[in-house]
Amino acid sequence: MKLVLVLVYGVMGEIQFFLKHDVINIYRVKLYVALVFVPLDKGLYKIGQKLVPFLINGVAMHKKKNNAYAYPLVVKPVESAGSDDVFKCESSDEVKTAVERICGKVNGLGNINEGALIQEFLRGEEYVVDSVSRDGVHKLIAIWHYDKRYVNQANFVYHGMSLLDGNGFTSTEKEKVLAQKLKQYAFSVLDALKIINGPSHMEVKVDPESLEPCLVEVGARCHGGEGSWSTIARACTGYDQVDATLYAYLDDQKFEQLSSQPPPLIKHGAELFFVSRTSGMIRSIQKATEYISSLPSFAKIEWQLKEGDFAPLTTDCFTRPGSAQLIHTSRDQLAIDCKNIRLLETSSRPAGIPPLLDLEFVCKKPIDRGTVIIVDPYSTGAMLAARVRSHHRKKLLVVHSDPNSPIMNYVAAGTEIRAHGSVMHSNQGCEVTAKDCATAAKGAIVGVLPGAETGVVLADQLADIFATRANPQHLSAARRNKYLMGEAVRKAGVRAVRQAKANNWTQAQGFIKELENQNHAVFPLIVKPIESAGSDDVFKCNSSQEVRQAVERITGKINGLGYLNEGALIQEFLQGDEFVVDAVSRDGIHKITAVWMYDKRSVNGTNFVYFGMQMVDFFGTDKRLTQIAHKLADYSNQVRNALQIFDGPSHMEIKVHPDSLEPCLVEVGARCHGGEGSWLTVADACVGYNQVDVTLDAYLDPDAFDALPLIPNKLSNYGCEVFLVSHHSGIVAETHVDLIRKLRSFAKMELQVQPGSKLKPTIDCFTRPGAVQLIHPDPNVVLADCETIRQLESEGKLFTLEQ
Numbered sequence: 001m002k003l004v005l006v007l008v009y010g011v012m013g014e015i016q017f018f019l020k021h022d023v024i025n026i027y028r029v030k031l032y033v034a035l036v037f038v039p040l041d042k043g044l045y046k047i048g049q050k051l052v053p054f055l056i057n058g059v060a061m062h063k064k065k066n067n068a069y070a071y072p073l074v075v076k077p078v079e080s081a082g083s084d085d086v087f088k089c090e091s092s093d094e095v096k097t098a099v100e101r102i103c104g105k106v107n108g109l110g111n112i113n114e115g116a117l118i119q120e121f122l123r124g125e126e127y128v129v130d131s132v133s134r135d136g137v138h139k140l141i142a143i144w145h146y147d148k149r150y151v152n153q154a155n156f157v158y159h160g161m162s163l164l165d166g167n168g169f170t171s172t173e174k175e176k177v178l179a180q181k182l183k184q185y186a187f188s189v190l191d192a193l194k195i196i197n198g199p200s201h202m203e204v205k206v207d208p209e210s211l212e213p214c215l216v217e218v219g220a221r222c223h224g225g226e227g228s229w230s231t232i233a234r235a236c237t238g239y240d241q242v243d244a245t246l247y248a249y250l251d252d253q254k255f256e257q258l259s260s261q262p263p264p265l266i267k268h269g270a271e272l273f274f275v276s277r278t279s280g281m282i283r284s285i286q287k288a289t290e291y292i293s294s295l296p297s298f299a300k301i302e303w304q305l306k307e308g309d310f311a312p313l314t315t316d317c318f319t320r321p322g323s324a325q326l327i328h329t330s331r332d333q334l335a336i337d338c339k340n341i342r343l344l345e346t347s348s349r350p351a352g353i354p355p356l357l358d359l360e361f362v363c364k365k366p367i368d369r370g371t372v373i374i375v376d377p378y379s380t381g382a383m384l385a386a387r388v389r390s391h392h393r394k395k396l397l398v399v400h401s402d403p404n405s406p407i408m409n410y411v412a413a414g415t416e417i418r419a420h421g422s423v424m425h426s427n428q429g430c431e432v433t434a435k436d437c438a439t440a441a442k443g444a445i446v447g448v449l450p451g452a453e454t455g456v457v458l459a460d461q462l463a464d465i466f467a468t469r470a471n472p473q474h475l476s477a478a479r480r481n482k483y484l485m486g487e488a489v490r491k492a493g494v495r496a497v498r499q500a501k502a503n504n505w506t507q508a509q510g511f512i513k514e515l516e517n518q519n520h521a522v523f524p525l526i527v528k529p530i531e532s533a534g535s536d537d538v539f540k541c542n543s544s545q546e547v548r549q550a551v552e553r554i555t556g557k558i559n560g561l562g563y564l565n566e567g568a569l570i571q572e573f574l575q576g577d578e579f580v581v582d583a584v585s586r587d588g589i590h591k592i593t594a595v596w597m598y599d600k601r602s603v604n605g606t607n608f609v610y611f612g613m614q615m616v617d618f619f620g621t622d623k624r625l626t627q628i629a630h631k632l633a634d635y636s637n638q639v640r641n642a643l644q645i646f647d648g649p650s651h652m653e654i655k656v657h658p659d660s661l662e663p664c665l666v667e668v669g670a671r672c673h674g675g676e677g678s679w680l681t682v683a684d685a686c687v688g689y690n691q692v693d694v695t696l697d698a699y700l701d702p703d704a705f706d707a708l709p710l711i712p713n714k715l716s717n718y719g720c721e722v723f724l725v726s727h728h729s730g731i732v733a734e735t736h737v738d739l740i741r742k743l744r745s746f747a748k749m750e751l752q753v754q755p756g757s758k759l760k761p762t763i764d765c766f767t768r769p770g771a772v773q774l775i776h777p778d779p780n781v782v783l784a785d786c787e788t789i790r791q792l793e794s795e796g797k798l799f800t801l802e803q
Helices: 014-021 042-065 090-104 171-194 230-237 242-248 252-257 285-291 331-344 382-392 430-441 453-465 482-491 506-517 544-553 621-640 680-686 691-700 700-708 777-794
Strands: 004-006 073-077 087-089 115-120 125-134 135-151 154-163 196-207 213-219 270-272 278-282 298-303 322-328 358-362 370-373 396-402 421-424 443-448 499-502 524-528 539-541 567-574 575-586 589-602 606-615 648-654 663-669 720-722 730-735 746-751 770-776 799-801
Touching: 073 090, 087 090, 087 154, 090 115, 125 171, 125 242, 125 777, 135 230, 135 242, 154 230, 154 331, 171 196, 171 213, 196 242, 196 575, 230 242, 230 270, 230 298, 230 322, 242 252, 270 331, 285 331, 285 358, 322 331, 370 382, 370 430, 370 453, 370 691, 382 396, 382 691, 396 430, 396 453, 421 430, 430 443, 430 453, 443 453, 443 648, 443 691, 482 499, 482 567, 482 621, 482 663, 499 506, 499 680, 506 544, 506 567, 524 544, 539 544, 539 606, 544 567, 575 691, 575 700, 589 621, 589 680, 589 691, 589 799, 606 680, 606 777, 621 648, 621 663, 648 691, 680 746, 680 770, 691 700, 720 777, 770 777
Parallel strands: 370 396, 370 443, 396 421
Antiparallel strands: 004 115, 073 087, 073 115, 125 135, 125 196, 135 154, 154 270, 196 213, 270 322, 278 358, 298 322, 499 567, 524 539, 524 567, 575 589, 575 648, 589 606, 606 720, 648 663, 720 770, 730 799, 746 770
């Protein structure tokens, strides 16, 4: 008789019915089930715990009566996975300890354990039978042989799994018999549980002498493990459980062609789950990766950890550092490679074999490296967040100021943030958010930075609460609100634009009359949102009527950052070219990281469309530009001091008068240059460093920050970023951007549209189809390639639209 004791807390009704009417009647499996129902009140858990010895004694007596061993017993959560808190118990005391540890704990799936499951210990090897069913017809997709061992004081640690060849030329007679038994048993369990449609993932123990199977557990879903096994299944059988599941629902013919018999293997395959036998801070995994990748059967490697992470002792699926998929025509070669990988995990490995994990520190718990908070890690802020871990080995906590932010998806492809935690800004205020951050960080917070424009104010607030490097709170609004910004600069005695804010036409009309009374040239005027970005709704108005239309269009509208425009900003039109000064500050010391010259033009009925930007050389041959660059450096520092941007990045847009070369602020963001960080390629190639890295150095590596010059040295290359401009609207049928890749100065390209995407006429940063980075030692080559791209755009040769 197969014995199972089920201990359930606070569960009645359907579970009870299920246990009595379904589980007990599983074909060829008889179950002895004991149930304890206790109200799910944390204060009553002790009642259930006191009942455990009585229940265990009852089970022991039952087993002795049936000539079975009382111990060991297996105790595990009623609902979890991945060997999470699975204990092998040799006594009543150990069972009691295991039950008390499990009950009420949040398990590996994120659910509260509302009880524990106590089972007899099944001897023998463990196998997995993956199947797919359709209308009660079962197809056996794969049989895996589990390799579970005792390690790190945990009894059931996954070391790997290999495909069982139960129906091939290399199959032994025992394997064929075993495969048939597993198939018949698995199908009977599926019938018993009425799993008649969809996938199933069944774990079964097989008695070493009789080869009699017994169910451990079954999931009515596909094999887990993030699907890493799929590579092996497809290479060895030609398909996998995911494919078969879709056939069952979407392709009758293909499903019927699948065999119900164990599939013969084309190749042999195994997945090795890495086991960390020592805990500590990871210095490197590169050598282990290179070694494993060189093995004859290597197919793929997946790491769950990386440099700078803490590697715990492996005790279950959630604590393993990674896995390797191995595939080969030779079963012997596969076995050799598996053995060689296991050598990496041992301290007594032969010379020349690297450790699986090169640990910088050996320690039981993570060393508190400090936590950096990035508020709204969007656009370039995503790269800032990613480099907190990859470049500085600090813990990363991301805070979202708005769960519905429209710029949340503005993240460059391939950017891996991998935060240690995430916090949503509380509508109860920043104090509550700070408490949530402190709880999530579980250690010292060493920096708070905005990732995007939307995160500036909240970052200031949190930095102040956590007493990290912070810009003074009383000017926080002025670093975000463009009207307050201009007035703060003016108050400090620095040249600022003439302006007014208006919620309606009457207020706008008052500003126009004021300019007339001061004998200033009134038109053109600029009208734009008070808080937005990316040339969103920026209008150049040549009459009072146009100003009125612009104010009415802006006021009350949701802008590109997702905020409601509570009015419009009206400013004098500044003559001259527009420049950008990117800088990073630390304790009031400002380091200019780059100066860019904008190319903005009128197109598609809009006046200020970004066409691109080129990097300016402080020590170049163009004397006028070098003079402007130095003036910009001095003026921008005055603006930073006026707004008290003493720590962190700043992205400042400035107009320069064509005759006097006098700079005047357009606006400044107390955050990194945006554009999803596509400009980093140009900055690195021309300057040798970039604003993102310098920002993190200012907080985390002061020696590196101090080593940088106040302004960039002579550029080592010339570079520009070309923003692609669409003159048409429609659905993209084909792209012809390979024409751009052939250019001499081509470095990189980001496309926002692909075949099937909707192409819109470009009117701002949010509607451009992409960007191209050009770099070359000869500036003439860069300029010529830029003009070539413009010609391709005007001739419509970059995109073919559907008719």
